[in-house]
Amino acid sequence: MKSIRLYDTTLRDGTQGEKISFTAQDKLKVARKLDDMGIHYIEGGWPGASAKDFDFFQLAAKETFQHARIAAFCATHKHGSTPEDDRQLNVVLESGAPVGTIVGKTWDLHVTKILGIPLEANLEMIENSVAYLKKNGLEVHYDAEHFFDGYKENPEYAARTIRAAVAGGADAICLCDTNGGALPHEIEEITTAIREVIDSCTDRPIHIGIHTHNDSNLAVANSIVAVRAGATIVQGTINGYGERCGNADLTSIIPILQLKMGYACISEENLAKLQKVSLYVSETANMTPVNSRPFVGKSAFTHKGGLHVDAIMKEPRSYEHITPELVGNRRRVLISDMAGKGNIRYKARELGFPVDENGYDYAEIVNTVKRLEQEGYQYDVADGSLRILMEKLTDQFQPCFELESFRVTVEKEKDRPCRSHAMIKINVEGIEEITAAEGHGPVSALDNSLRKALNNVYRNVLDPVHLVDFKVRVLDGRDGTGAKVRVLIESRDEETIWSTIGVSEDIIEASWQALADSFQYKLARITNGNNQSVQEQGK
Known part of the structure; x- marks a missing residue:
């Protein structure tokens, strides 16, 4: 079975999302959860740009992580200076992180129009920055920023930036769809081409990574096709948090790769922790969980129509693409004015109510629910009140006050x-x-x-x-x-x-x-x- 390494950037790229903020202590708590779930790399932040991020690395250095390697993020050294004199590169070394991730320009537009430097100078900055961290004993990942846009406009120069990172000794090259505008067929074709570029300039093993944004609502799909094209490291965030429309959502990518495509990402036991980790991160970030989020959302395995409920009681896979418990979720059946006896029967079983033994039949409960919904109640969005109602209808309600x-x-x-x-x-x-x-x-x-x-x-x-x-x-x-x-x-x-x-x-x-x-x-x-x-x- 082929294996995929998971690179979580919730604590760095995820915090660039609107309203997302973590303290250093928050980051440490989230890192522990990610490590416990089996994530391979945890990008803790940009220590040279944020005192809070530097504090996190000081805390993380005192921790023992069972699965994850902590990565510190930075940019290539500045034009006109050397890596040895560059503050950000040296702060990465001071952070104590075993992995250094360097972001560099691969789109000639950014080199000439944004940085305003010669194209050749940018190549030297990439190679020298990677070599400096590598010389100091770090595992080095190179993030090729705006790679797919750059490759589409100037494939020759984009490929040269990758060769520069390889020449510097990079252990992994991550191709970034920073603007989130690339389409799946472009991602697959370009990733395949870069795999050939890397193989042609070195014999040593180098991992290809993929980092996608969701501006075209394709971040997960683009990550999946990159894996098909040879990527072995997938970057993303929990719940897809990130700048603008967000990053690739690891809570979808992990089960797709593992359950549907046969790649080994984390253990089955850890996969079952996925929903709890999703909820924990949303709670720590003070963000309301998205009920419709695939795999881990509250509504991901929820059924309302009577015909659907009748079918899943006989054969769950008739209306479910995976078993909910595999990702730590559970099946839910809603009770509403669309409900039939099957909905009530399933809900009674789910809540542990022996309805028939208490002298109540399903039809009476269905009629009561439908009458109350005519009065304005909406039980398909209020499971807590529904449970209390069913307890009352079956003479099992014992009020706590x-x-x-x-x-x-x-x-x-x-x-x-x-x-x-x-x-x-x-x-x-x-x-x-x-x-x-x-x-x-x-x-x-x-x-x-x-x-x-x-x-x-x-x-x-x-x-x-x-x-x-x-x-x-x-x-x-x-x-x-x-x-x-x-x-x-x-x-x-x-x-x-x-x-x-x-x-x-x-x-x-x-x-x-x-x-x-x-x-x-x-x-x-x-x-x-x-x-x-x-x-x-x-x-």
């Missing part, structure tokens, strides 16, 4: 922002809790007050839970301010994301319904299959 009352006030003074206060009284396993809290708005005040009340009993259990998304939709605008609204809340902890829903003519009550369901769902999960109360676990 019950509302006695709440009061919300909003105070507005001239030239001052609104202030919201909430007072809540709940009953928790026979204990009455009354608390009050402020918030940035009425829902925030309710959230803070409920957390405060629950934390008095469930010690720190809810600390990891926080809101990911809050959506409000008016169901029928013709009723004006008296219209019914739907509130959808998405919550998460370290491992799981769940959604809950509320519907009412009063936006505060609808928000309360969704908020209460969210905490009920979390608390119930903790005690699921355990007779010990949450109170006892939290103490």
